[in-house]
Amino acid sequence: MHDASMHSGSRPRAIAARVLDAVMHRGRSLKAELATALPGLPDPRDRALVEAICFAVLRQPLRYEGALAAWMARPLTRRDGELRALLYVGLAQLDPLQLPAHAALDSTVEAARGLGYPHQAGMVNALLRRAQREGLPAVDPKHSHWPSWLRGRVRRDWPEHYEAILAESAVPAPMWLRVNARSIARDAYRERLAEAGIEADVVEGLPDALRLQGSAAIAALPGFAEGAVSIQDASAQLVADAIAAAPGARVLDACAAPGGKSAHLLERDPALRLTALDVDAARLRRVRSGLVRLGLAERAELRVADAADLQAWWDGQPFDAVLLDAPCSATGIVRRQPDVVLHRRESDIAALMLLQARLLDALWRTVAPGGVLLYATCSILTEENERQVREFLARTADARAEALPARFGHDREVGRQRLPGDGGGDGFFYARLRRGA
Known part of the structure; x- marks a missing residue:
């Protein structure tokens, strides 16, 4: 990127185009790309603009694809990924972000030059002016950029809620x-x-x-x-209520990053004896910094470990309560991580289910007789949620599911499911399992 040739307004547009190209055409993570790109922008308003543009495009990419397909005589090639991304950046500024048109147009055209597309600047200008005059072409709401295998599973699991799930996943989440x-x-x-x-x-x-x-x-x-x-999202805040640990209890948060649930438990009861694990050392450092900000770091023991490898970290002392916020498809938080549906593969689900089962079986051994394990995911897929728990109960003689009240979501055979947008919260599953005394 020819930074020196860019004026201040075009630089965030160019950075947004680079991030989107990496995410949409090269399979990169939005979170990782933003973490690399945003520190290069000193003005927080520019950082906020880049984030807003990227989220707007990734929530509804078919709207922008449809506009280019309708308006361009010759489609862009695979080599033109960055230019395509920049056109999406321009269109998203006009709709849905509703930025002043002159600023959006001028800065995006300037960004085309700065990114090395001087000969295409006129085309960028013409396309954005057309969008300003006519608005974007309508896209059939039944069309979705979610992969067809994933749409099929969601439709099968939630036939009455399928269209609402897709719609809620395409709009910004409340703060x-x-x-x-x-x-x-x-x-x-x-x-x-x-x-x-x-x-x-x-x-x-x-x-x-x-x-x-x-x-x-x-x-x-x-x-x-x-x-x-x-x-912290509303659905994640409900975890502390679902686990309902007794005062001073010994509690394990088995997959703790980013740390909000551990922090919430300690805010509720500073006498809690909390152990927080995560397999990723960098993510666990972020958990620690969050606890430091809240003045809670002294209250928790943090360990880098694979929670399922008990020999590596467990001293044999049982826990009164275990929280397993399990790795999952993240299909309940697409409105917060819109690139999830771009990167998810069908084979991922089977692999995640094996990991979830391994964690459940191992961590159950750490639960004290009479204690609880709360199994939670930010997935909306039955296989990762109630089916996973039903299969665990079938092979685990001393485990039984306990009912949770209606505020935890739709009643399932075991557990409760919140869908994206329910009560303004994310999609989330909760199952409270009691170990026989």
């Missing part, structure tokens, strides 16, 4: 806060937000949660640096 009850009462924090010009709503059944009416930069949240509040 949810988790107020640290050890630091400030939720209603008092809501007043602090209002004083800062940030409106938030209380939601019944979520004792620590506030749902912002819009969104806010983390730096704008009062007391964030001091640990008064964290960002």
Whole structure:
């Protein structure tokens, strides 16, 4: 990228195009690409713009593909991935982001030159002007960029909710806060937000949660640096209620990163004796930094380990409660990680199910008699959720499922399932398993 030749407005557009090219055409992770690209932009508004553009494109890529197919006499080739991505960047600024058209057009055309496409700048300008005049061509809402095998599974598992799941997965998620009850009462924090010009709503059944009416930069949240509040989706906040650990209990969070659930458990009960594991050392460092910000780092033992390899980390002392937030397809959080459906392969599901079963069988041995294991995923696929738990119960004589109340979602044969958008939250599954005394 010829950074020196780019004025400030074109640089974020060029960076967004590079990120999207990597994600859409080279199979890269959106989170990883943004983590590399965003630090190069000193202005937080530019970083926010790049994120907003990338999410807008990846949520509904067929809208932009359809526009180019309708308007271009000659389709772009595979070699033109970066140019195609830049055209998507331009279209997304006009709809749905509704940025001022002149700024969007001028900066995107300038970015084409900066990315090494000076001869295509006129075409970029013409296409974006047409989009400004006519709007994007309509796309049949029944068409989806989700792979056909995945659409088939979702339709089979949720025939009555299938179209709503796809629709909810294509819109931005609300911003949810988790107020640290050890630091400030939720209603008092809501007043602090209002004083800062940030409106938030209380939601019944979520004792620590506030749902912002819009969104806010983390730096704008009062007391964030001091640990008064964290960002965590409503469905993830329900985990602490589902596990319902007794005061002072010995608790294991087996796949702890990014750490929000461990932190929530400790905010609820600082006397909790918590062990948090993750197989990835870098991810576990992020868990630690989150606990440090909240003043909770001294309360937890953090260990890098494969939770299923008990010999590597377990001292034989049983836990009163075990949280297994299992690796999964992430099909319940597509609105937050829109590239999930681009990268997911059908063979991934079988591999994930084997890993989930291995973790369940190993971790069950660490549960004290009379204790609980909460199995949770951010998946909406029956195979990873109720079928996985049913098969575990069938082979585990001293395990039984306990009922959870309706606020945890749709009642399944075992467990409860929240679908994307239910109560404003992510798709999430919960099954509470009690070990016989």
